[in-house]
Amino acid sequence: MKNKVKLFLVDDDAVFLKLLSIEFQNAGDFEITTFPTGELCLANLDLGPDVIILDYYLDGIQRDAMNGIVTLDEIKKTLPEVPVIMLSSQDSIAVAIECMHHKATDYVIKSETAFMRLMKVISDIFSVKKLEKQLDWYIDFV
Amino acid sequence: MEIEPEISNINVLVVDDVPLNQLLMRTVLEDYGFSCDIAGNGKIAIEMMKANTYDIILMDLQIPEINGFEATNYIRKTLMSTIPIIAIMADVNTVDLGKCNAIGMDEYMSKPVDDNLLYRKIVGLVKKNKLIKIKKVIQKKQLSEELCTDLTYLGLITKSDPKLMKEMILLYLEQTPPLVQTMKTSYLLKDWQRLNKSVHKMIPSFSIMGISSEYEKMAKKIQDYTGRQGLQDGILSLIEQMEDVCNQSYEELKIELEKLNISNSEK
Numbered sequence: 001m002k003n004k005v006k007l008f009l010v011d012d013d014a015v016f017l018k019l020l021s022i023e024f025q026n027a028g029d030f031e032i033t034t035f036p037t038g039e040l041c042l043a044n045l046d047l048g049p050d051v052i053i054l055d056y057y058l059d060g061i062q063r064d065a066m067n068g069i070v071t072l073d074e075i076k077k078t079l080p081e082v083p084v085i086m087l088s089s090q091d092s093i094a095v096a097i098e099c100m101h102h103k104a105t106d107y108v109i110k111s112e113t114a115f116m117r118l119m120k121v122i123s124d125i126f127s128v129k130k131l132e133k134q135l136d137w138y139i140d141f142v
Numbered sequence: 143m144e145i146e147p148e149i150s151n152i153n154v155l156v157v158d159d160v161p162l163n164q165l166l167m168r169t170v171l172e173d174y175g176f177s178c179d180i181a182g183n184g185k186i187a188i189e190m191m192k193a194n195t196y197d198i199i200l201m202d203l204q205i206p207e208i209n210g211f212e213a214t215n216y217i218r219k220t221l222m223s224t225i226p227i228i229a230i231m232a233d234v235n236t237v238d239l240g241k242c243n244a245i246g247m248d249e250y251m252s253k254p255v256d257d258n259l260l261y262r263k264i265v266g267l268v269k270k271n272k273l274i275k276i277k278k279v280i281q282k283k284q285l286s287e288e289l290c291t292d293l294t295y296l297g298l299i300t301k302s303d304p305k306l307m308k309e310m311i312l313l314y315l316e317q318t319p320p321l322v323q324t325m326k327t328s329y330l331l332k333d334w335q336r337l338n339k340s341v342h343k344m345i346p347s348f349s350i351m352g353i354s355s356e357y358e359k360m361a362k363k364i365q366d367y368t369g370r371q372g373l374q375d376g377i378l379s380l381i382e383q384m385e386d387v388c389n390q391s392y393e394e395l396k397i398e399l400e401k402l403n404i405s406n407s408e409k
Contacts, residue, residue, distance in 0.1 A: 022300060
């Protein structure tokens with residue numbers, strides 16, 4: 001990861017959003033943009049994020065806000081290739097499966113280890129991408 | 143006379159303008175193994191108090207610039223110091239001893255100072271002051287054990303950067319009261335889905351601000367109850383407990399924020 005990774009963080013929980021952005025800032029290598037709502041995230045997709053981290057319950061504070069799954073669907077319509085990692089403080093299989101069905105890359109629980117897990121998922125995403133590139137190259141070669 | 147072993151390294155500030163008295167005091171104090179600094183007037187004494195740490199002050203009352211009463215008053219009121227102060231005076235009969243007490247002097251002695259008595263008073267006062275300080279530390283510790291928040295984790299993440307810590311605390315202070323309000327109204331309106339979501343939103347901030355995981359469990363229990371018919375009756379006491387901890391954490395974090403502001407302005 002030589003170039004900075006463009007990261008979108010989307011959460012209506014301002015405290016958790018700030019915490020994550022501090023942690024990613026400390027890690028370096030990231031260009032971070034934060035959004036308190038799914039609507040704002042969608043309006044800024046043309047900034048070209050490399051990875052999006054999206055809260056599942058975006059309508060927890062504002063009742064009429066777009067929820068996480070709807071936002072996820074909209075992102076996938078515009079940028080189908082961009083990995084989206086879903087976040088929730090609820091450890092529920094149903095929620096995890098729902099996210100996977102809607103083409104989320106992964107599902108991470110909001111806890112003290114959330115940041116570590118997110119970092120792991122992101123680095124996995126990039127190593128898979130690298131492998132895919134190499135594979136393409138070999139296929140062309142053959 | 144026996145020198146008490148646990149009282150060593152006493153740092154004395156002597157405030158006196160007469161060179162002969164200064165020399166006399168220094169000789170006596172150094173004989174007892176104390177170290178000593180001399181201030182020629184009240185103004186210098188205050189400057190030295192600000193720059194150094196002393197265990198006790200011997201204050202002559204008739205000194206130039208700022209007199210002994212004024213200097214003591216400044217040390218107590220402005221510097222907020224509890225350092226023991228012994229007033230030294232030429233004649234006990236002509237000085238208002240009530241005024242000495244009222245202004246915050248701990249003891250008084252008349253000249254010529256009796257060496258043994260001076261030693262006993264110094265040791266007694268320094269010991270007493272140390273005990274009071276220890277008691278205060280213990281009291282503070284006991285208080286902190288009852289706090290519901292703990293900023294260790296936040297300090298770790300922010301590398302104790304006061305600016306970032308302040309930002310995080312401010313966000314919590316802004317976000318929490320409306321969430322509590324939503325939690326309460328949605329209970330009254332029996333809007334279980336909304337109650338579920340508002341409680342859900344509190345969970346991450348709880349662990350960030352070091353609030354006991356008991357409350358996280360409680361929040362999850364409320365969420366659990368909202369999903370099941372007939373269990374909603376048990377929710378009220380849980381909601382009240384959640385409200386209490388939110389209010390308490392709010393007050394505590396407001397104090398933390400003030401502390402951060404003060405330490406920031408000192409820098």
